[in-house]
Amino acid sequence: MFIHWALKEIHLKIVYYGPALCGKTANLEYIHSRIDPSLKSDLVTLKTREDRTIFFDFLQLEVGYIENKKPKFNIYTVPGQVNYNHTRKVVLNGVDGIVFVADSQREMMDANLDTLLDLEKHLIAEGKTLEDFPWVLQYNKRDLPNIESIREIETKLNFFNVPHFEAIATQGKGVFPTVKEVVKLVVSNVQRHLEDGKRMRA
Amino acid sequence: MQYSKGMSENQYNQILSCLTKLIQKLRLNAVFLVDGAGRILAEKLSESEKFDTTILAPLASGSYSAANEMARQLGEKSNVKMMLYENDNKNVFISSVTSDVFLVIVFETGVALGMVRLFAKRTLLQLQPILLDDSANQFDELFDQHFQGLLNEKLNQSFLDE
Ligand SMILES: Nc1nc2c(ncn2[C@@H]2O[C@H](COP(=O)(O)OP(=O)(O)O)[C@@H](O)[C@H]2O)c(=O)[nH]1
Ligand SMILES: [Mg+2]
Numbered sequence: 524m525f526i527h528w529a530l531k532e533i534h535l536k537i538v539y540y541g542p543a544l545c546g547k548t549a550n551l552e553y554i555h556s557r558i559d560p561s562l563k564s565d566l567v568t569l570k571t572r573e574d575r576t577i578f579f580d581f582l583q584l585e586v587g588y589i590e591n592k593k594p595k596f597n598i599y600t601v602p603g604q605v606n607y608n609h610t611r612k613v614v615l616n617g618v619d620g621i622v623f624v625a626d627s628q629r630e631m632m633d634a635n636l637d638t639l640l641d642l643e644k645h646l647i648a649e650g651k652t653l654e655d656f657p658w659v660l661q662y663n664k665r666d667l668p669n670i671e672s673i674r675e676i677e678t679k680l681n682f683f684n685v686p687h688f689e690a691i692a693t694q695g696k697g698v699f700p701t702v703k704e705v706v707k708l709v710v711s712n713v714q715r716h717l718e719d720g721k722r723m724r725a
Numbered sequence: 726m727q728y729s730k731g732m733s734e735n736q737y738n739q740i741l742s743c744l745t746k747l748i749q750k751l752r753l754n755a756v757f758l759v760d761g762a763g764r765i766l767a768e769k770l771s772e773s774e775k776f777d778t779t780i781l782a783p784l785a786s787g788s789y790s791a792a793n794e795m796a797r798q799l800g801e802k803s804n805v806k807m808m809l810y811e812n813d814n815k816n817v818f819i820s821s822v823t824s825d826v827f828l829v830i831v832f833e834t835g836v837a838l839g840m841v842r843l844f845a846k847r848t849l850l851q852l853q854p855i856l857l858d859d860s861a862n863q864f865d866e867l868f869d870q871h872f873q874g875l876l877n878e879k880l881n882q883s884f885l886d887e
Binding site for chain 2: 526533558586706
């Protein structure tokens with residue numbers, strides 16, 4: 524979190540994480556297509572010729588002033604390809620909250636778990652863990668035929684009982700509930716940290 | 726890693742005055758200060774310019790980080806000191822200010838690169854002590870108990886499918 528006192532801006536960074544092709548970019552595309560133009564930046568996507576995210580996607584959302592402060596949400600995706608490790612680390616710099624997008628297709632369960640472990644590794648490098656960090660799970664591609672049941676995915680991925688959402692990102696289903704929840708967790712987390720800091724200094 | 730960071734009004738005004746001097750001195754198109762998280766800390770655009778720094782900041786931050794990683798792969802121990810993008814009309818010069826903050830300068834191809842480097846260097850030296858002051862990172866109050874509810878309401882209004 525970054526607070527710019529002169530401009531009364533609060534910058535919060537949210538990163539969509541998940542294996543390659545799970546639907547991270549689709550989430551941002553939907554958000555971008557459904558927000559009032561005055562409240563959003565352009566959607567930047569850095570892709571290869573084959574339409575794969577090579578660096579990140581970026582979108583900034585605003586909601587105007589709240590109690591004389593202006594929250595700005597900087598939303599990023601990471602590339603899922605295994606060998607883009609450094610890029611994921613760069614995008615996670617200063618992250619405040621994460622949406623982990625899991626691909627619900629049965630054959631993707633190993634990739635989901637590997638990517639979740641990869642995320643934990645990066646968080647630890649920043650002095651955080653999946654247990655004490657605001658994040659939510661999105662089970663995407665619920666429209667496909669060969670998907671795992673929610674109960675199964677829950678046991679395979681949701682070890683810490685974080686909020687989870689079913690989604691069909693390409694149709695926009697579940698996209699807004701997911702982002703609203705992560706924003707809520709991020710704000711509560713900031714609040715908790717401020718209170719802890721206050722107690723420690725008192 | 727520090728949990729929250731902030732910039733005070735006083736810091737911001739000092740930074741802005743450095744950037745303003747720089748842009749006027751060399752008739753630059755734009756100067757802005759960006760951090761490693763892709764956030765824009767301060768910006769100054771010439772009057773005729775109006776590109777979207779919201780987008781440029783994460784792109785500059787990403788390319789600077791990529792350059793740093795390239796240097797690391799080559800066996801370098803410290804961060805990239807400067808990089809230059811040469812274009813047909815506007816060049817971009819990026820130089821590191823602190824380990825997590827860098828300065829981006831956009832200038833017409835007619836402006837001498839040597840001048841840009843010289844004045845960028847001076848500006849860095851002015852900016853470094855200002856950025857060192859971390860008193861604005863400590864604060865107790867940011868949101869009150871209504872904030873969460875109000876934010877949620879605003880989000881509901883902004884999301885047009887609900
Ligand atoms: N059927 C279906 N396809 C999806 C869904 N979400 C994304 N896709 C498709 O999956 C592919 C990869 O999506 P993309 O958002 O680029 O994945 P990313 O690599 O995580 O950014 C694209 O062809 C999308 O159209 C979904 O919910 N259902
Ligand atoms: Mg993508």
